[in-house]
Amino acid sequence: MSLLFKGSDLKPVIAEALANQCQLILVKDQGVYWLSQKGERLPSGRQKHIAYAVGCNPDVDPFDNWWEVARAEFGGDDFGEWFDSTDALFKRILHDGWDLEVSATSTEITLSAVKIS
Incomplete structure (x- = not known):
């Protein structure tokens, strides 16, 4: 199994990390999502x-659905994994219109740029 992140959703996150010269963080807690280490905040904080990963957004996906998908791919514990925003993989997503597929084992996380039609 793997999780899909739409390139159109990732582009502003990647651009923000590059503009702020900081890392990207893959997070599993209330959903599964990417954010920039340093980023603009809403009034709510x-x-x-x-x-968010497709199917793992608590704002739109039912709790039991996104929680089970996140648990199936990443286990039950919450985490944050840090990645270099200047990596060629992220530049491909930002500039070439690719999506991102993320899969995990008990010892590693694998990122792959994919073309979804």
Whole structure:
């Protein structure tokens, strides 16, 4: 199994990380999402640019659905994994219109740029 992140959702997050010269963070807690280490905040304090995995957005997906998908791919514990925003993979998503597929084992997380039609 793997999770899909739409390139159109990721572009503002990647651009923000590059503009702020900081890392990207893959987070599993209330959903599964990417955000920039340093980012613009909404009045509520929540980060403005967040890219959720398809099916793992607690704002639109029922709790039991997104929770089970997140648990199936990443286990039950919450986490944050940091990635270099200047990596060629993220530039491909930003500039070439690719999506991102994320899969995990008990020891590693794999990121792949994919073309979804």
